[in-house]
Amino acid sequence: MKGIRSLLAPYAVALLAVGSGLLLTLLLQPLLEPTIFLLFFAGVAVSAWYGGVEAGLLATALSTLAVSYFFLEPVFSLFVASRDSIVRLGSYVLVTILISLLNSELRTAKEYLQVSEARFRRLVDSNIIGVIVTNMDGAIAEANDAFLEIVGYSQEDLLAGRVRWRDMIPPEYIEANNSALGELTTKGMCQPFENEYIRKDDSHVPILLGSALLENNPDDIISFVLDLSERKQVELALCKSEERYRAFLEQSSEGIWCIELEVPISPDCPEDEQIQHFYQYVYLAECNNVMAQMYGFCAAEEIISARLEDFLVSSDPDNIAYLRSFIRSNYRLIDAESHKIDQQGNSKYFLNNLVGIVEKGLLVKAWGTQRDITERKQAEQEREQLLEREQIARADAEAANRIKDEFLATLSHELRTPLNAIMGWTQLLRSRNLDETTTGRALETIERNTKSLAQLIEDILDVSRIIRGTLHLNIHQVKLVPLVEAAIDTVRPAAQAKEICIKCRFNPEVGVIVGDANRLQQVVWNLLSNAVKFTPKGGRVDVQLQRIQSHVQIRVSDTGGGIAAEFLSHVFERFRQADSSRTRSHGGLGLGLAIVRHLVELHGGTVFAKSPGIGQGATFIVNLPMNAVDVEVNTAEELSSSVNAQEANNYLPKLDDLRVLIVDDEAEARHLLTTILRQYGTQVIAAASACEALLALQEFKPHVLVSDISMPQEDGYTLIRKVRALPTDQGGRIPAVALTAYARAEDRTQALLAGFQLHVPKPVNPGELAAVIANLTGRT
Numbered sequence: 062m063k064g065i066r067s068l069l070a071p072y073a074v075a076l077l078a079v080g081s082g083l084l085l086t087l088l089l090q091p092l093l094e095p096t097i098f099l100l101f102f103a104g105v106a107v108s109a110w111y112g113g114v115e116a117g118l119l120a121t122a123l124s125t126l127a128v129s130y131f132f133l134e135p136v137f138s139l140f141v142a143s144r145d146s147i148v149r150l151g152s153y154v155l156v157t158i159l160i161s162l163l164n165s166e167l168r169t170a171k172e173y174l175q176v177s178e179a180r181f182r183r184l185v186d187s188n189i190i191g192v193i194v195t196n197m198d199g200a201i202a203e204a205n206d207a208f209l210e211i212v213g214y215s216q217e218d219l220l221a222g223r224v225r226w227r228d229m230i231p232p233e234y235i236e237a238n239n240s241a242l243g244e245l246t247t248k249g250m251c252q253p254f255e256n257e258y259i260r261k262d263d264s265h266v267p268i269l270l271g272s273a274l275l276e277n278n279p280d281d282i283i284s285f286v287l288d289l290s291e292r293k294q295v296e297l298a299l300c301k302s303e304e305r306y307r308a309f310l311e312q313s314s315e316g317i318w319c320i321e322l323e324v325p326i327s328p329d330c331p332e333d334e335q336i337q338h339f340y341q342y343v344y345l346a347e348c349n350n351v352m353a354q355m356y357g358f359c360a361a362e363e364i365i366s367a368r369l370e371d372f373l374v375s376s377d378p379d380n381i382a383y384l385r386s387f388i389r390s391n392y393r394l395i396d397a398e399s400h401k402i403d404q405q406g407n408s409k410y411f412l413n414n415l416v417g418i419v420e421k422g423l424l425v426k427a428w429g430t431q432r433d434i435t436e437r438k439q440a441e442q443e444r445e446q447l448l449e450r451e452q453i454a455r456a457d458a459e460a461a462n463r464i465k466d467e468f469l470a471t472l473s474h475e476l477r478t479p480l481n482a483i484m485g486w487t488q489l490l491r492s493r494n495l496d497e498t499t500t501g502r503a504l505e506t507i508e509r510n511t512k513s514l515a516q517l518i519e520d521i522l523d524v525s526r527i528i529r530g531t532l533h534l535n536i537h538q539v540k541l542v543p544l545v546e547a548a549i550d551t552v553r554p555a556a557q558a559k560e561i562c563i564k565c566r567f568n569p570e571v572g573v574i575v576g577d578a579n580r581l582q583q584v585v586w587n588l589l590s591n592a593v594k595f596t597p598k599g600g601r602v603d604v605q606l607q608r609i610q611s612h613v614q615i616r617v618s619d620t621g622g623g624i625a626a627e628f629l630s631h632v633f634e635r636f637r638q639a640d641s642s643r644t645r646s647h648g649g650l651g652l653g654l655a656i657v658r659h660l661v662e663l664h665g666g667t668v669f670a671k672s673p674g675i676g677q678g679a680t681f682i683v684n685l686p687m688n689a690v691d692v693e694v695n696t697a698e699e700l701s702s703s704v705n706a707q708e709a710n711n712y713l714p715k716l717d718d719l720r721v722l723i724v725d726d727e728a729e730a731r732h733l734l735t736t737i738l739r740q741y742g743t744q745v746i747a748a749a750s751a752c753e754a755l756l757a758l759q760e761f762k763p764h765v766l767v768s769d770i771s772m773p774q775e776d777g778y779t780l781i782r783k784v785r786a787l788p789t790d791q792g793g794r795i796p797a798v799a800l801t802a803y804a805r806a807e808d809r810t811q812a813l814l815a816g817f818q819l820h821v822p823k824p825v826n827p828g829e830l831a832a833v834i835a836n837l838t839g840r841t
């Protein structure tokens with residue numbers, strides 16, 4: 062209802078104003094005759110002022126009808142006859158319409174001004190910011206409570222004139238305020254700027270001040286004042302926090318860093334895609350000097366902007382696993398190890414703590430710390446290697462101890478078995494009268510077991526000589542065919558007892574070689590004995606003798622139990638047997654093949670075994686050089702040979718014009734070797750160290766190098782490696798012999814792996830040394 066009344070009120074006012082003007086005009090008509098429209102102008106103005114343009118137009122229409130009806134001829138009629146009246150009436154309508162429009166605009170402007178003033182007053186009274194009205198002289202005419210609270214004054218101080226803005230400006234801000242006044246004078250306003258006021262208690266308050274001149278009074282200034290105390294405190298706290306952060310960065314003993322992604326990535330992407338994205342877009346955005354020094358740089362500036370690939374190598378699987386852990390942990394890793402590369406290419410190990418920063422669902426950066434644990438990791442690796450070596454050494458020691466125990470048990474068994482037969486038949490022969498057949502059998506058994514014991518003892522003595530390096534050869538010309546046939550004849554009874562067929566195939570072009578006939582026959586006999594022992598009843602043993610270029614090859618094959626692949630590499634080791642248990646099928650000490658290898662190598666040859674596997678037989682191949690030299694006969698072990706030493710010497714070649722370089726740190730050893738080799742016509746130069754030997758190698762141009770292993774500063778292994786590193790024309794391929802007191806199997810292997818062609822243990826027989834050198838140089 063109130064809404065309807067408010068809508069109709071302007072029109073009611075218009076009707077009332079026009080009615081009042083009509084009544085007054087009728088009453089005062091004689092007086093208003095010349096200006097009949099005067100009171101109606103006032104009614105239209107009042108209607109338009111109160112109700113707006115609509116009410117003004119209504120009043121114009123009603124007053125026009127009233128004037129036309131009551132005052133214009135003909136009276137009491139709406140028809141206007143006179144043209145003058147029509148002009149007057151039209152002018153009235155135009156003027157009243159203009160009055161309505163002007164009053165409406167004036168009313169609207171007034172309402173807008175009232176609203177604007179109300180809003181401004183609301184802003185001032187709300188005390189959100191300080192508002193003051195001042196003049197150029199510094200007097201403050203008006204100020205709200207917010208401003209007074211900022212500067213610490215009261216309304217009483219303001220009214221008493223004790224609050225002046227010029228008096229509140231600190232000296233250091235006077236110039237900034239004068240500049241703002243100049244801008245205010247020229248432009249009518251000035252840009253907000255930071256300022257300070259002196260409070261009533263003489264403390265300073267930071268403010269943001271913006272001012273403008275009032276349009277209706279250019280001498281007055283309205284200013285808005287914003288208290289910046291809280292913001293300044295926050296800025297100061299941030300500044301102190303930044304200083305503490307920087308101090309922490311610089312003084313921390315750990316590397317601190319921040320990496321950023323040029324293109325952020327969603328955590329929902331597959332792991333592989335994220336890792337690839339990291340290596341493509343991640344770079345080092347910030348770090349401290351400690352972090353830079355961990356990678357071999359002096360300052361953080363040198364490493365900033367480095368790519369992820371520069372210090373987290375993508376080819377290392379551990380680094381990929383490290384990144385996967387980072388992703389799977391929702392970008393939070395604690396004490397995670399990583400492997401990185403520093404500026405010099407050195408491997409470094411770090412212990413990392415890092416956290417990824419996800420903003421708006423995307424990974425944008427990561428902060429982390431790291432500690433260098435390279436020394437710890439290296440110590441752990443060394444400890445692991447030491448433990449591994451200790452475990453290997455312990456296993457080797459346990460294996461050696463086990464082999465020793467097995468050997469002693471086997472030796473006891475192998476000694477007691479023939480002794481049992483000898484002792485038993487001896488007691489029977491002494492205590493009883495046996496018939497001729499039984500007596501013959503007893504004597505045959507005693508003889509066979511005596512020979513077995515003798516052979517067993519000889520094998521043990523041979524192994525002892527090998528270990529002590531005192532096993533020597535008595536060299537002379539040897540025809541291999543009769544030697545092999547004699548060995549076959551020796552084992553034939555045992556073969557016939559097992560119905561084993563021995564097939565021979567000899568090449569008539571083999572001829573003679575130079576060697577120790579007894580030792581060579583021992584080699585063949587050991588191989589044949591093994592073949593017969595391990596071949597089952599009804600089997601076959603093949604013996605081949607042939608010449609291959611400058612070598613003679615003896616091949617012994619059988620159809621026996623064969624050799625397991627994992628045991629082939631141990632078959633020539635002392636005391637090693639494929640089956641050393643109490644339930645084994647075959648006897649023996651496991652020395653025969655070790656003796657075979659050593660004897661063959663003393664002759665400058667090689668021996669190796671082949672077998673397709675268990676149950677498929679085995680083949681032993683001996684290669685002996687046909688080249689030999691003239692050597693002295695060892696009278697301590699004279700041979701019953703059809704040719705004497707002098708006759709053999711007539712067939713042995715000389716080492717004339719052969720240049721040999723001797724390297725040994727012992728003067729007596731150098732003198733002995735020099736004397737021995739010069740008897741064979743060689744030119745010898747001796748060096749006391751590896752350094753002297755390298756110089757002599759260039760100047761003397763020797764054909765053969767004979768070097769000791771154990772020498773001060775640089776040993777024989779170092780020497781041969783340096784020699785092998787030289788070009789061929791500087792002696793890099795010179796034949797070399799390791800002449801050393803280290804006579805173990807592992808010493809021989811190490812010498813051959815280092816680059817020596819042959820390993821000869823000390824003490825060496827002159828003939829052996831000459832034969833080895835002749836073999837290496839191809840002298841016949």
